[in-house]
Each structure stands twice: as C-alpha cells, then as structure tokens.
Amino acid sequence: MEPVSEKIISHIDDVIDRDLERHLGRLRELVRQPSISYTGEGIAECAELVAGYFNDLGCDPVKIYETPGHPVVYGERWVGAPKTLLVYFMYDVMPVKDDPWTVDPFEGLITSEPPYPKVLMGRGATNSKGPMGAFLNAVEAIQDAGETLPVNLIFIAEGEEEMGSKSLYGFVKEHADMLKRADAVFMPMGKQERDGGTLIWPGTKGIVYLTLECDGKTLGRGPRDYNIHSSLKAIADNPAWVMIQALASMTTPDGNRALIKGFYDDVKPPSDKQKELFKAVVDEVSLDAFRNSLHVDNFIGNESKIELMNRFFFQPTLNIDGISAGYTGEGSKTILPYKAIAKIDMRIVPDMDPDDIVSKVRKHLDDHGFEGIQMQANNLNPPCDTDPDAEIIQAAVRALRPFGVNAKVWPRNMGFIPFPIFSGPPLNLEFCVAGLGHGERAHGPDEFFVIEGDGKVKGLREIEKSFVRVLYEYASTVKRI
Amino acid sequence: MEPVSEKIISHIDDVIDRDLERHLGRLRELVRQPSISYTGEGIAECAELVAGYFNDLGCDPVKIYETPGHPVVYGERWVGAPKTLLVYFMYDVMPVKDDPWTVDPFEGLITSEPPYPKVLMGRGATNSKGPMGAFLNAVEAIQDAGETLPVNLIFIAEGEEEMGSKSLYGFVKEHADMLKRADAVFMPMGKQERDGGTLIWPGTKGIVYLTLECDGKTLGRGPRDYNIHSSLKAIADNPAWVMIQALASMTTPDGNRALIKGFYDDVKPPSDKQKELFKAVVDEVSLDAFRNSLHVDNFIGNESKIELMNRFFFQPTLNIDGISAGYTGEGSKTILPYKAIAKIDMRIVPDMDPDDIVSKVRKHLDDHGFEGIQMQANNLNPPCDTDPDAEIIQAAVRALRPFGVNAKVWPRNMGFIPFPIFSGPPLNLEFCVAGLGHGERAHGPDEFFVIEGDGKVKGLREIEKSFVRVLYEYASTVKRI
Known part of the structure; x- marks a missing residue:
C-alpha cells in the first residue's frame, strides 16, 4: 500500500479553501429544488439538476434512466485508474407538509443553530443533499487543482430512497454488467455526532x-x-x-x-466480530447526547446502555x-x-x-x-451484514484521522440504507457510508446540516477535504483480484 | 278535551297548499346559510336569519342572547291562549370538510333521491333546518289564514347542539322564570322511517x-x-x-x-312501562330497513332483533x-x-x-x-326519562293519525337531545320530539330531507300540516295545574 501524497492533497485543499463559498452555493441549490418522492414534486427537475452536475464534472456518459418509479441519474467518470468506486446518492427527500416547520423548507436558508455558527436549514439539508453536494464539490476540487482522479467513478443517484428504493434493485439487475466494473460502493453522509465522533456501519437492518x-x-x-x-x-x-x-x-x-x-x-445472535465491535462502541456512546439530540426524556424501560444498544444493533x-x-x-x-x-x-x-x-x-x-x-x-x-475489514471501510477510517476524528466501526446501521442491493447478488460489492459533518431532524421539521462547525463537529470545508482523502486512501490500497 | 275544529284546520291547509313553493324557499335559505358551530362559520349570520323569521311571525320580544359560546335566539309570540308551548330549535350544523360530499353542501340543492322525487340536499337539511323551517312555515300559515295561534309560543334556537349544547343549560337557568311560563317543550323533527313509521321518545340517553x-x-x-x-x-x-x-x-x-x-x-333496568313500550315497538322494527338505511351489512354479533334493540334503548x-x-x-x-x-x-x-x-x-x-x-x-x-303519557306526547301522536301515520312511542332516544336541560330542574317540563318527514345522512355527506315523498314518507306539505295539528291538538288538551 502506497501512502497518499500529502503534497497533492494540500494543493487540492487550497482549491477547496478558495472556492468554499461557491461550493456552498451547490448545496443551497440542491435544497432549493424540492424533490419529494411521495408526491413526485420536483423529482424530474432535481434529476436534471444532478445530471447537470455530473456533466460539469466531465462524466461521460451521463444518463437519466427511467424506472417504474422515479428516474435513476447515472454518470461515469472514467480516468483509466486501476480501481473503480461506485458512488451512491439519493436525490429525493421526505414530505414537509405534516411537520411544524418554522422556516421555508425550500429556501436554502443559511442561519445559525447554536452551538453551530452556520447551518443550512431545509428539507434534505442533512438527508442527504448536503453530503451529496459536498462530495461533488470534492471531486470538482480535485479536477480544478489540475489533478487526475485517483479512482474511476460511477455515480448513481436514485429518487426513491425515502420510499424504500423500490426501483433501484431492478435497475441494478438490469445494468449489472455496467455496475460490476466497480470494486466497491461508497455513500457520502455527514455522520458526526454532536461530540464529534463518527460511525461507520458494515451492514444494515x-x-x-x-x-x-x-x-x-x-x-x-x-x-x-x-x-x-x-x-x-x-x-x-x-x-x-x-x-x-x-x-x-x-x-x-x-x-x-x-x-x-x-x-x-x-x-441471528451477533458474531464474534460484531460482539467485539459492539463492546468497543458501547463505551463510547453517550445516552445523554442521544436523549438531547432526539428530545427524548427516557428510553425504553430505563434500561442500561448495554441493553439499549443491544436493541439498537441486534x-x-x-x-x-x-x-x-x-x-x-x-x-x-x-x-x-x-x-x-x-x-x-x-x-x-x-x-x-x-x-x-x-x-x-x-x-x-x-x-x-x-x-x-x-x-x-x-x-x-432485507437486512445484510458486510465485512468490517473491507478496503473501502478501512480507507474511510484512515481518511478521517488527519481531521482528528477516529471513526468507530459500529456493528450495523439501525435504519435502512440499500446495502443489500449492492452487497447482495448480482453485484456482491462491499459498501461503506461515511463522512464528516453533522445534521439533525432528518424526516422532521427544521432539518439542518452544519456548514461551520464548533470544533468538534466539522464544517463544509473539512467535509469536502475528507471526501478527497477517501478517494486517495481507497486508491492507495491494493486492488484485489 | 274539546276536539280540534276541522274547518279551521282545512282552511289553514289550503294556505299551506297555496304557499308551498315559497315555504320551501325558507328551508333552502336556511341550508344556504352555513352555521358550523365547531368553527363558528356563519353562526352570527344564521342567528340573525332566525331572529328575522321570529320577527316576521310577529314575535315580541325577539332577542339574540349572547352566551359563553354561540348565541341563543329567543322569540315570544303571546296570543293570550290558556296554554304555552316552548319550541326548541337548533340552528347549528356539523362540519362538512371531512366528508366526501358529491354536491355543494351549502347550495340548497333540490334534487331527486330515489324513491323520493324531490329532496333538499345539503348540510343541516334534515338535522335540523328542514324541520325548523317547516315548523315556522306552519305557524306562519295559521296566521296567514287569519287564525289566532291556539297556544302561546316561546321559541328558543340554540347554536351549539352539535357541540353538546354547552351554553344552553346556563341560559335556561338564568332565564328560568321567563321559560317556566311554558307548559311543555316541543322539538319539530322529520322522524319518519323509510317505511313511513315514526317514533316518539319519552327520554334520551x-x-x-x-x-x-x-x-x-x-x-x-x-x-x-x-x-x-x-x-x-x-x-x-x-x-x-x-x-x-x-x-x-x-x-x-x-x-x-x-x-x-x-x-x-x-x-337501570327498564321500568314496566318501558318494557311495555319496548315489546310493542320491537315487533314493528325492520332490521333490514335499518341495515339498508345505514349501509351496514351486519349488526353486532349477528344478534337477534330483541337483543339489538335492547342495546339500542337500554x-x-x-x-x-x-x-x-x-x-x-x-x-x-x-x-x-x-x-x-x-x-x-x-x-x-x-x-x-x-x-x-x-x-x-x-x-x-x-x-x-x-x-x-x-x-x-x-x-x-346526563340521560333522562320522561312520562310517555305526557300531554305533549299524546297530542303529537293524535296529530299524525289523520295522515295515516300511527306514531310509535319508543322507550328512549339513542342519541342525545337536550331533554334533561328542560325536563330536569329548574323547568321540569315535559318534552316531545316529533314530526312527519324523513331525511338521511345526518352528520355525513349528501345529507338530505325529503320534500316530496313516496306515499309512505310524507313531503313538506304534510309535514307542515302535521305541525299545525300538533299545536291545535295540544291546545285541545286540558291545562294541568
């Protein structure tokens, strides 16, 4: 494994510092474009917007694939690298009408949300247009710095995640040969907790x-x-x-x-590896932070942390x-x-x-x-588990360290992210969701994504830089046969 | 007890025949005026409309009494008769927005609803602006025929019946002396079933x-x-x-x-009198008619008629x-x-x-x-029971007979009508709800009130004539000390 060139990275980081305001514009543009999968509102327009971004990055081909549901936006940036990463995005968001929003959910409002001096507040800000925009900005910055991408990229952006990714499996089956050229799948998300900690899940409920x-x-x-x-x-x-x-x-x-x-x-009882991850993680978790973040006074039966976390994972x-x-x-x-x-x-x-x-x-x-x-x-x-030692997971762990963030690998995601669509047949690809940054109130009112952090939680600048490192770290690992 | 003068009645009936189209206009006008007690929509306007009717009938005084809730409209038509009847109306109606109406609920639409050639369809048509309008028309017809009313009338129209008559009891207590001049209370309603039968309830749940x-x-x-x-x-x-x-x-x-x-x-187990009424009534009831009218395929536990009716009353x-x-x-x-x-x-x-x-x-x-x-x-x-032999009840029974309708006295009303407010202290008045005519879908969509019947169910013409008779029959009974 060759180490990542810090000189190259440093040059790209300068570009991010220089272009940060313009980069933020992309996140706001995404939030301002409603894309409510339940009602279909703005879905077609948002798919076009994303396809435009893929084009801007030099992808070829870029294609909006129709499905029985909402379209999948596909883009391919082939640079002749030895390794290929499939990047999974969702461009749809949850409805807003049943929630007591105090701001316009589609204004792309920049405001403060103590302790964070600057957040983007709106539907999809954290789930997950903010992270998507940040990742696209990171890719752009690499190229704007005059560098060639360290890996080939295949982008897939689906418009039905909030409805259960109904059409995605059919799309993957139909285009399996095209997608099998990837070595792994990565989904960028702002996954820091308020205390700065972050999690990576090798599997999902x-x-x-x-x-x-x-x-x-x-x-x-x-x-x-x-x-x-x-x-x-x-x-x-x-x-x-x-x-x-x-x-x-x-x-x-x-x-x-x-x-x-x-x-x-x-x-299924947890495996030895999962037990090991569980044990390591439980000590790190703060129930108080959970309670504060969720506005919940007491959890189920006032159980101990270990009991609650066992429920959470297993x-x-x-x-x-x-x-x-x-x-x-x-x-x-x-x-x-x-x-x-x-x-x-x-x-x-x-x-x-x-x-x-x-x-x-x-x-x-x-x-x-x-x-x-x-x-x-x-x-x-269906649920699925994947190998916690997968290259993409380990690359993500390494990519966050220079930012002072020691990612914890948790046994399993408690929501659903469509891992099984990629980790199961026909693709059988390892899958990783990771990223710096923090947001709250996904699916609720006044959803936000942190743009300028409080030191513990990182802002857009560091998020983009961390995504750059994910790509270089992943490229630096040996391609498996 | 002196018999009612058929000559006088016949003369009044001619006036009703002559003015029927204009009379129908009053019912439509009432339905066209929304008066939704929950939201307050149109309540003030409807109270004014009703007060105007009282004025037109020569009432003096006419007054709109404010209450902690919606106003009570009061009118007094004193003719120096030996007996005085308090007539209770409600001028409020249920909301409409949660129901799948196929017509404008406030258009005052005249349409057909087989087997009825002519019905008034709209919110409040049967519950209970239709019957209220018909009763006011009947009083007007007596006076238009040049006759003096056979009884003094005290009108009370409340605007909160659909919200549980919250302010009415306070009003009654406050004005008990004024209201105690009445000998009994009558509420006009279109109470025929589809088979033409009709019911009178000496009490209520x-x-x-x-x-x-x-x-x-x-x-x-x-x-x-x-x-x-x-x-x-x-x-x-x-x-x-x-x-x-x-x-x-x-x-x-x-x-x-x-x-x-x-x-x-x-x-409380039914009294002997209630058992007697129950027995007489159960034989008359058709479960099929009930099922058809309510769009219910089967009633509770497929119980026998006697079991179901026992639930209904007791x-x-x-x-x-x-x-x-x-x-x-x-x-x-x-x-x-x-x-x-x-x-x-x-x-x-x-x-x-x-x-x-x-x-x-x-x-x-x-x-x-x-x-x-x-x-x-x-x-x-609270619930209450009143004497099935009360004069006002017996007068109503006699008043319907000339129309070929033999009213059944049922043990008790299964909904709530504010009997106890009048039948309990301080007024202690006997109470009767009665009338020819038929309507359906009270509280539901496409509520209607029959204007031209099918022979079994009577239309507006006979309804008004029957109300005239109620007043004359009640006047003909001896005033109790």
Missing part, C-alpha cells in the same frame, strides 16, 4: 413497511360507505375499534415487544408510523367512522426475511379474528 | 365525550417535541402505541363491550369517534410519532352519571399504567 386498512365493507360489519352517527355504536361494529384491537394485539402493553408468533425466531422493531380514523379536530363530532388506516414498520435483522415477516403478521391477524383487516406491503427490504 | 392525548412530554418517554426517525423505535417508546394499547384495554377485542370497571354498574355505548397520529398518507413515511389524539364518546343511560363515568375512565387509565395519557371532557350530558 432491513425494513418491512405495511399499510393496514379496516372498513365496514371488508369487515362485513360496521358502516360500509360513510361515517354514521355515533349513537349507532349500540348496534353497529366500529372499524376503528377493530383496527385498534388488532394493532394492540401485536405488542406488549408498553408497545415495546412484538407478540407476533415467530417474530424473533430468525434473529433486535428487530415493530413501530407504528401512523393511524387515522374519524374525527380528531376541535370539539366533539359524534361519529362512528367507517374506515381506519394504520401504517407499521418493522426493522428486521439477519436472518429475518421480509416475506416471512409479512406472512407472520398476516397469520397473526387471521389467528386473532382480524381476517377483515386488509394489508398492503409498501417496502420489503 | 346522555353523552360523555372525551378527547385523549398522549405525547412524549407528558409520558416522560418517547419523543417530546416532534416525530423522530422510525429506526429509533429500537430504543424509544412510541406514544401512538401507548394510546392504542390504552384504548384497546377499554373494550373486548370486538370493540363492543366496555371493560372499564363499574361502567355498567348504574344501568345499554350504554363506548364508541371511538376518531384517532390520529403520525403519517397515514401515500407510501411509507418512516416516523415515530411524538403525539397521538383520540376521541371517544359514551352514550349513557339512567342512572349513569357523566362525572362518575369520567372518573371511571380516568381510574381505568391510571390502573392500567396509562397515567401519562391526558383526558379532556368535551361534553358531559
């Missing part, structure tokens, strides 16, 4: 997301077509009660353990994302609702299988007399 | 309506201020799960029996009117909601006490570990 519906028509009892007067509860069944009873039957009274038969059967969840029926406005509208809707998600761990979990939920409902509740799967994504 | 809220702040666990990412379910409590579990703990799995301790303790209910938390739109927004809201109502029977029921619900929540759920009472209205 999967997700099963279901919509449940209950109405008088499919129940065969209760109002069929519209809400009726609540006095009729005396003789008529209430689909909202049935939904509530069905949901309640799925968990313990605290809502914290699933009572679905066989739900935990396929939970246990599946059964969450209710939403429920609605009837009237919940001001005052007292007296109705018996004809319909109830609920959304639940399950974060699953190896070796749980999405289809198997769906069957178990269905069986649970049927066994408990809730055959009349309809169920539809919105997302079915 | 009461109602307790509660709003429940659960959030991370009051729970002391789960997200405090905003929705967080659903992967955090691994370590964070979910206020929506807590709400669902709390609600589920209150009923059997079918949602049809309350499990709140002591809920049924004070249910058993309390625990209904869920609405619930909402998190996201229930398209697709899969992955959040852990910080807050859940639910609305429940309980229809209570003598001798259940509203305050006692609220305490029992609170105790249930606390005993089951749901101390963190907040509870607010929107409505607290």
